[in-house]
Amino acid sequence: MGIRSDAVSSARGDRPFDLAIRNIRLVNVLTREIYPADIGITGGQIASVLPAGVNPFSAEREIEGDGLWAAPGFIDGHVHNESSMCTPAAWAEVILPHGATSVVTDPHEIANVLGLRGVRYMLDASRDLPLRYFITAPSCVPSVPKLETSGAVFGEQEMREMLTWERVIAVGEAMDFIGLSNQSGTITSIVDAGQVAGVPIEGHGPGLTGCLLQAYLSAAGPRCSDHESLDSVNMLEKARTGTMVYARVSSFLDAARELAEAINNIPDPRMFGLCTDDLHPGFLLEKGHLDHGMRTLIAAGVDPLTVYQMASINVAGHYGLWGLGAIAPGWLADIVLLEDLEKVQVKHVITGGRIRVWEGQLMEPVRQPIAPLLENTVRIPAGLNRGDFTPRATQDGIRHFHAMDLSNVTDTRLTTVELMVENGQVKFPLPEGIALAAVLGRHGQAQAPSLSFITGFPIQQGVIASTVSHDSHNLVMIGRHPDDLLVAAKSLEQMGGGLVFVSQGNMIAKLPLPVAGLLSPLSLSEIATQETTLKTALTSYGLSPDSTAILLFMTLPVLPRVRLTDHGLVDVLVQQIIPLETV
C-alpha cells in the first residue's frame, strides 16, 4: 500500500471519494481556463479532476456545483499575523471564511519581544490549524541594532536554527536593504545562511531601483520577493529582474488602477503575487482579507484569471510549496467555492479535503492548539516614579528643547519648543499644543524612559500608551502630564501589555494584549469591540479615534526623519541620538 493508495483507488473507481464536487466551474490557474469539471477528493488530496459528467464514481459526500466556481485556496504570500492582534487560531477563524487556506507569516513582531521563543510560540500556536501556516524566519531583529533595544538580537546562528524548524520556509523580509546592498552588517551573513539552506529570501526594497536594486537582488539571489512597490514602473522593473512582486492588500487599495496598469502591461504575469502584510482588526472585519484585494484588482481591470493565479500558483511556485495553488490530481485539496468570480464571494472553503466553511460560516470553532503559556513580557524598571517621566534641564528659566513634530506622521520633523524650568525640572502643565512622549524599555532594560516633546499632535489631556511599537515594541506613550504617564506604564505592566488611555490617574479605556504585549487571547470580534470602546473614549476626549496608530510607528528609527526609541530621540537620516535640551 502506497502513501496515496486511497486516493488512487478512488480515482480508479475502486472506492468512493471522500467528497465529490460535481459540475463546478473549475478555475484552472495552471492553464488560465475555466470549464465545467467534477472534482473527487480522498484522503485530503485531490484524486480526480475530470470534465463534468465524465466520472460516474460515487462519493461519501457530494456538493453540487450549481453555478459555483472552484478556485484553489488563496495563499497569502507575506503577512504579519501580529497586526491582527489575534492568536493564530483566532486569526484563522476570521480569514478562512474569506478563502485564505495558506498563509506565509513573518513573526517579526513577536521575535523582537521574545526572540526564538517568540517564533517557536507562533509555530506551536499554529499547529494543526484548519489552514496551512508557514513561517519566514525574521531576519532583522532588531531593525536597527544600535539605536534601540529590542527583546532579542538575531544573528546568523539564530537564522540557521530557525531554518531547520518545520514550516519555516524562507528568510523573512530583509529590511536592511542598505546593509545587504553593501554586503555589510549582520544581514549579509543572515541572508547567506538562507542561501546555503536553499530557501527564498523575502525582500523589502521600498523605492529600490536601478543599480541599487541590481545590487540588492544580486545579494538576495534568485528567489527574492518584494511587497513594497506601489507604482507600476517600479513594479515592472522588479518583475523584469526576477523578483516575485507582491501586490500588498494593506496598501494598494487606493492605487489599484496603477497596479492594474503594471499587471496588464506585462505579457506573462507569473512574477506577480498577492499578500496582505499588515491588516488590522477593523480591516479584516469590515473589508476582508486577500479576497478584498482580489475584487479590488478585478474591478480595476485586471483579468480575473490573473488575479486568481496571483493568489495561488504564483505564490506557491515562488516558495516551492508543491501541491498547493492549483486544483489537480495529486495536489492537496484546498479549494474555495465561490458564488461570484469577479466579486470574489466565497461560499464554501475546503482545506485538506475537509469542509471548513459552509455558506460562509465555520463548520466548527477553531481550536486553540496547546501552546506554551507566555509569561508577562512587560518588564519595566522597579520603583519607577513621577520623576522618571519629568524632563530635566541644566538651568532654570525659559529653556529650549528639541521636539518631534507629528503633523505628518510618515515624515516627522525635528523642531524646538520653549518651556519653563523650575528646580531643574520642566514645569507642568505644558503650554497648549505641546505634549510629552516617552519610550520605556520593557524588555528588562534598567534605564529610565527616554523622553521627548511633541508638537502637531492634538492631545488635550491624559495619555495614550502602547506596548505595540515597531519594531522593538518598547512601551511608548504620548501624554500631557508625567503622573498620567506613570499610571499608564504601571497599568500596562499589570496587564502584560496592550493599549490604554489614562486620564487624571484613571484608566479610561484599554485593549489588553497579554500575549507578548502584542496579541490578545480573545476572538477578533471581541478585540474589535474593545477597540471600538477605546476609540469612543479617545473621541470623547477630543482625540481622533485612530490616534493610537501614531504610537505604532513613532518609534521606528528607519522611517524619516525623527523617531523616539528607548535610547532617545533619533535623527534617522544620520542615525544619531539628539539630546533633549538644545545646546
Added chain:
Amino acid sequence: MGIRSDAVSSARGDRPFDLAIRNIRLVNVLTREIYPADIGITGGQIASVLPAGVNPFSAEREIEGDGLWAAPGFIDGHVHNESSMCTPAAWAEVILPHGATSVVTDPHEIANVLGLRGVRYMLDASRDLPLRYFITAPSCVPSVPKLETSGAVFGEQEMREMLTWERVIAVGEAMDFIGLSNQSGTITSIVDAGQVAGVPIEGHGPGLTGCLLQAYLSAAGPRCSDHESLDSVNMLEKARTGTMVYARVSSFLDAARELAEAINNIPDPRMFGLCTDDLHPGFLLEKGHLDHGMRTLIAAGVDPLTVYQMASINVAGHYGLWGLGAIAPGWLADIVLLEDLEKVQVKHVITGGRIRVWEGQLMEPVRQPIAPLLENTVRIPAGLNRGDFTPRATQDGIRHFHAMDLSNVTDTRLTTVELMVENGQVKFPLPEGIALAAVLGRHGQAQAPSLSFITGFPIQQGVIASTVSHDSHNLVMIGRHPDDLLVAAKSLEQMGGGLVFVSQGNMIAKLPLPVAGLLSPLSLSEIATQETTLKTALTSYGLSPDSTAILLFMTLPVLPRVRLTDHGLVDVLVQQIIPLETV
C-alpha cells in the same frame, strides 16, 4: 564578506564586472518580453540586467550585442545520455554549442547494467563539466522484473540512497504506470520514497487518459511530468491536470503542427517544457539538440517566446532548479547568444559566467572528469560453443517452430516456420527468409542463450549483434548461422561490448562501446565515423544501414507483441514465455 559580495560590488559599480554583454536583445522569459539590455556578470552569476545604455560601469571583458539576442541557456528536461553513445564529457562537447547549458539525465541504461555503480559512474563522469548535469534516479530497473535478467534490481532502498546523492533531483521516469496506478509492485514504494524526499516524479504515461491518468497522477503527486504524448488532445489533458508536459524532440518533429496546436490552444503554457529523451549520434551531428526542436516548433507556429520559456524557466521551475532558466540579477550566468531568434542559431554560449562557445566553437576541449575505470561488463558463460546457438527439437524431420516476425518492428507478430531437424538439431543453412536470433545473458547469468527464429528481416548472411538492447542490455544477435553468432558473442565479450557485424567467421565492422557495453570513450564524431563504416558494411551485404536499430528494441518486453529476452520468447500481451518448438 558575503557569498555574493563580488557580484554585488559590480552591480553597485564598485568593481568591474568579469564580463559585460552590451546592448543585447534580452529574451526575458519571466515576462515574455524582448528589449535591449546590458548584462553584467561577476563570479559566475548575473549581477546586473539594466536597460541598454543605462549602466556606465566597466568590465574586464565585453561582448557587443550587435544585433544578437540573449536567452537563458537551454535546459533539457529529460534525456538519456546513453543514447548518444558518448561519455558525459564527449556529449557535452556536442550539445553545448547547440545552447544546452543544463541537462536532466536519466541514467536508466547504465543502471540496468551496473546498478548503483552505474549511476555513480555517470555522476563522477559528469563532474565539473562546462554544463550543469543533473540526474533523475532510475525507478524501473529492470523494466519488467520476471521476464528478463538485468545487471541490477532497484527497490525502495536503492531509490532512497540515490536521492541523497548530489545532483540527483528527481525520481526517474516511472515507466511501470500500470503498477503505479494500481499501487502495486516495487514502483509504489519507490515513488513513495521520492515523495518523502520531496522531489518530482518523472512520469511516463503513453496514451494515459481519463480515470487511469487521474489515478497515475494521484499516485505520482503534484510534481509529475510526462514526455510520452504526441497528440494535442492528450497533451492538453495532461497539462490541465497539473502535469509538466515535455515536447520530446526525439519524436515530435513529424508532429510539430499537432504539438503547436496544443500549445497555441492553451492560454498559459507554463506547464509545457522541452526535452530530447533519446537522440542518437547521427541526429546530434546532423540536426542538433534542443535547438532543433525549438526551431521546428517556431516554424510550426508556436510563439518564439513560448518556445524559449519551454526550454528554460518552465523546466527549471518544475524541478525547483532555482537560479536557472532566466537572465536576472542573482541568477546563474548561463546564457545563449543567438544570431537568429526564430531559427535558434546559437553563436556564443556562456555557463557559470564563462564563455564556453565562441562563434559556434568550443573555447577549449571538454576535459574528461576523473571517473572510476569500469571493468568489462560483458560477462558471458565460459566455454560457449556452436551447440549453444543451435536450436534443438524433440524429433528429427520437418518440425514447426515459433518465430518472431519483424516486418513491423513496433508491432512484432508471432508466427511459425517449418524447419528440418537432424540429430535433434535444426539444420543450417536455414531456408531463405528465415534467420536465427539469440539473446545471451551478459550480466554473469550462467544459462545458455535464448533462441528464436526470425522472419520479415532481410538478412542474407552474417550476423549483427549488440550489447545495447533495451532495457536490460543483454547481448542480442540476429544472423544466419550459429558459427557466426558464436564469433560475434566472443568478439563483443573481448571488446567489452558494442555493435558488430560478423560474416563467415570474420569481423566485418564494429562499433566498440567498452563503457558498460553502452558508451564509447571516443568523441561523437569519431563514433559517427565508426557508425558510418558499420552502416556501409551492412549496405554492402544487402542490409539496410539502420538494421542494427532493430536490436535495440527487439528485447524490450513492454513493446507489442513478441520480444526475445534472455528468458526466451515473450508473449508481451500475456507476459508469458513461449516455447521455441510449437506443440
